[in-house]
Amino acid sequence: xxxxxxxKKISSSESKPPPEKVNSVILEKVVTVSSPVxxxxxxxxxxxxxxxxxxxxxxxxxxxxxEIITDLxxxxxxxxxxxxxEDLLVITDESVQVQPFEENGYLVRIDxxxxxxxxxxxxxxGLCLRGKIxxxxxxxxKLDIVIAEGKHSTEEEINKQINDKERVAAALENPNLKxxxxxxxxxxx
Amino acid sequence: MARLDxxxxxxxxxxxxxxxxxxxEGNILVSCGEDKTIRLWGxxxxxxxxxxxxxxxxxxxxxxRSVSFSPCNKLISSASFDGTCCIWDKSTSTEGNQYECTATxxxxxxxVKCVAWSASGSFLATCSRDKSVWIWEVGEDGEFECAAVxxxxxxxxxxxxxxxxxxxxxxxxxDNTVKMFCExxxxxxxxxxxxxxxxxxxxxxxxxxxxxxxxCSDDRTIKIWKEYLPGxxxxxxTSDNMPTWKCVxxxxxxxxxxxxxxxxxxxxxxxxxxxxDDAIRIFRxxxxxxxxxxxxxxxxxxxxxxxxxxxxxxxxxxIPGLLASCSDDMHVKLWQFKG
Numbered sequence: 212x213x214x215x216x217x218x219k220k221i222s223s224s225e226s227k228p229p230p231e232k233v234n235s236v237i238l239e240k241v242v243t244v245s246s247p248v249x250x251x252x253x254x255x256x257x258x259x260x261x262x263x264x265x266x267x268x269x270x271x272x273x274x275x276x277x278e279i280i281t282d283l284x285x286x287x288x289x290x291x292x293x294x295x296x297e298d299l300l301v302i303t304d305e306s307v308q309v310q311p312f313e314e315n316g317y318l319v320r321i322d323x324x325x326x327x328x329x330x331x332x333x334x335x336x337g338l339c340l341r342g343k344i345x346x347x348x349x350x351x352x353k354l355d356i357v358i359a360e361g362k363h364s365t366e367e368e369i370n371k372q373i374n375d376k377e378r379v380a381a382a383l384e385n386p387n388l389k390x391x392x393x394x395x396x397x398x399x400x
Numbered sequence: 401m402a403r404l405d406x407x408x409x410x411x412x413x414x415x416x417x418x419x420x421x422x423x424x425e426g427n428i429l430v431s432c433g434e435d436k437t438i439r440l441w442g443x444x445x446x447x448x449x450x451x452x453x454x455x456x457x458x459x460x461x462x463x464x465r466s467v468s469f470s471p472c473n474k475l476i477s478s479a480s481f482d483g484t485c486c487i488w489d490k491s492t493s494t495e496g497n498q499y500e501c502t503a504t505x506x507x508x509x510x511x512v513k514c515v516a517w518s519a520s521g522s523f524l525a526t527c528s529r530d531k532s533v534w535i536w537e538v539g540e541d542g543e544f545e546c547a548a549v550x551x552x553x554x555x556x557x558x559x560x561x562x563x564x565x566x567x568x569x570x571x572x573x574x575d576n577t578v579k580m581f582c583e584x585x586x587x588x589x590x591x592x593x594x595x596x597x598x599x600x601x602x603x604x605x606x607x608x609x610x611x612x613x614x615x616c617s618d619d620r621t622i623k624i625w626k627e628y629l630p631g632x633x634x635x636x637x638t639s640d641n642m643p644t645w646k647c648v649x650x651x652x653x654x655x656x657x658x659x660x661x662x663x664x665x666x667x668x669x670x671x672x673x674x675x676x677d678d679a680i681r682i683f684r685x686x687x688x689x690x691x692x693x694x695x696x697x698x699x700x701x702x703x704x705x706x707x708x709x710x711x712x713x714x715x716x717x718x719i720p721g722l723l724a725s726c727s728d729d730m731h732v733k734l735w736q737f738k739g
Contacts (some may be wrong), residue, residue, distance in 0.1 A: 252657045381481045
C-alpha cells in the first residue's frame with residue numbers, strides 16, 4: 212500500500228455570479244400535493260402545537276416515553292458548569308413532547324432553553340441530548356431537537372446543525388467531542 | 401397498478417448503512433457504513449439468492465460515508481469521516497472478490513462525504529465538510545494526482561456527481577445550493593450556481609441525457625433543473641457562453657421529512673427517493689407535460705420501506721426496475737419495480 216502525496220494545486224475557483232434569469236419567459240412550476248402529514252419534522256411547529264386525538268392506551272405509552280426521556284435528560288451535566296441541565300432549567304418537564312406514528316413508532320421533539328441567548332455551547336448541549344437518547348432508548352423513535360423558540364440569537368443556524376444527521380454522526384465519532392459528550396452524559400455512580 | 405416489491409433484506413452491517421452502489425454490469429452491489437466496512441453482495445450461483453460475497457475492512461478509522469465502483473469495474477473508491485478516501489484494487493489479488501486498499505487519498509481537512517468517478521474514468525471527485533470539492537486525475541500507473549481544489553461553496557459539501565457523458569461535476573451543499581464545475585484552459589471553474597432550495601441539498605442525479613438534473617433537500621422538496629444552452633429558443637439568458645441551469649419543477653408536500661437521496665434510472669426514466677420518514681417513493685416525469693414545465697407524477701409510496709431513515713437508493717444500471725436501498729436500521733434491501 213503506497214501513500215500518494217499531493218501538491219495542493221489551488222485552482223482559481225472564483226464562482227461566477229449566478230446566471231441572470233431576468234429575461235426568462237418560463238415560469239417555474241410548483242407542484243404541491245396536499246397529503247396529510249402524519250410524520251411532521253421540527254419545522255412543522257403548528258402540527259406539534261395542535262392537539263391530536265389519541266386512544267387512551269397510546270396516550271399512556273407516549274406519556275411513559277416522555278417521562279423516560281425527560282429523566283434521561285435532566286441528569287445531564289452542563290458542559291462548563293457543575294450543575295445539571297435540570298438545575299439550569301435547560302430541560303424542564305415541558306421540554307419533551309411525544310406523538311405516535313405508525314404502529315410502534317414515536318415522534319420525539321425536544322425544545323431546550325440555552326442558559327443565555329448567545330450560549331456558545333448550545334450545539335454541544337444538543338449533541339449531548341441526542342447522544343444520551345441514542346444510547347439508552349431502544350424504541351423506534353424519530354428525534355428532533357430544537358432550541359425553544361426565541362431563546363437563542365442564532366436559533367435557526369443551530370437547529371439546522373443539530374438536526375443534520377450526518378454532522379451529528381461525524382461529531383459523535385470525533386474523539387474530542389465524544390469525550391466531552393461522554394463526560395456530560397455519564398451517570399454519576 | 402405500478403408496484404415496488406421487496407426482493408430481499410440483507411443483514412450484516414453493524415450500525416447505520418450510509419450508501420449503496422452497483423458495479424457497471426449490475427451484478428455486484430456494494431454498501432458501506434458506520435461499522436467501517438464495505439460489503440460486496442452478489443447472487444449465489446446455486447440458489448440465485450443475494451448473499452454477502454466479501455467484506456473489505458481495515459481501510460478506514462471512522463464511518464465510511466460513500467462507496468462507488470470505477471467505470472472499468474476494477475476499482476472501488478470509498479470516502480470516510482476519517483478525512484481520507486481509499487482506492488481498492490481487485491487486480492492485485494488472486495481470488496474472485498478480494499480487494500486490497502492500494503492507495504489513500506489525503507488532503508481534506510475533515511470528513512469526506514462523497515467520492516465519485518467521472519464517466520470517462522479519468523477523474524475522481526471528492527467533497528468534504530471543509531467546504532471544498534477536489535478533482536483528482538487518474539494516472540495510467542494507478543496514481544491519483546490532485547488537479548483542483550474548488551472552494552466555491554460556503555458550507556459543508558454533501559455530495560458530488562458527474563455528468564453522464566461529459567467531464568462536468570455537480571455538487572450539493574449545506575449552503576442550500578448546487579454548483580457545477582468544468583475544466584477550462586487547464587483550470588477547473590464553477591460555471592453554474594443553482595439556487596432555489598431553502599435548506600441543505602442532500603443529493604442530486606442527472607437523467608440519462610445529462611440535460612436534466614434532479615435534486616432533493618432537507619427542505620423536503622424535489623426539484624428538476626433543465627439545461628438551457630447559449631442562444632436557446634426559449635429566451636432563457638445565459639452568460640459567458642455557458643449553459644444556464646434553471647429550476648423547472650418543484651415538488652413539495654409529498655415528503656414529510658428530509659429527503660436524503662434521489663436516483664434517476666437511465667433505462668426507465670424513473671426517479672426514486674430515500675427519505676427520513678422511512679419511505680421509498682417512485683416518480684416519473686409525465687411524458688405528456690411541457691418539457692419546460694415538466695410535471696412530476698408520483699407512482700408509488702412504500703411506507704415503512706425500512707425501520708428507520710432511508711439513507712440511499714440506487715437503480716441498477718442494467719436490470720430495469722431493480723432498486724437497492726439502505727438505512728439506519730442496518731439493512732440493505734433490494735426492490736423490483738413493476739409498471
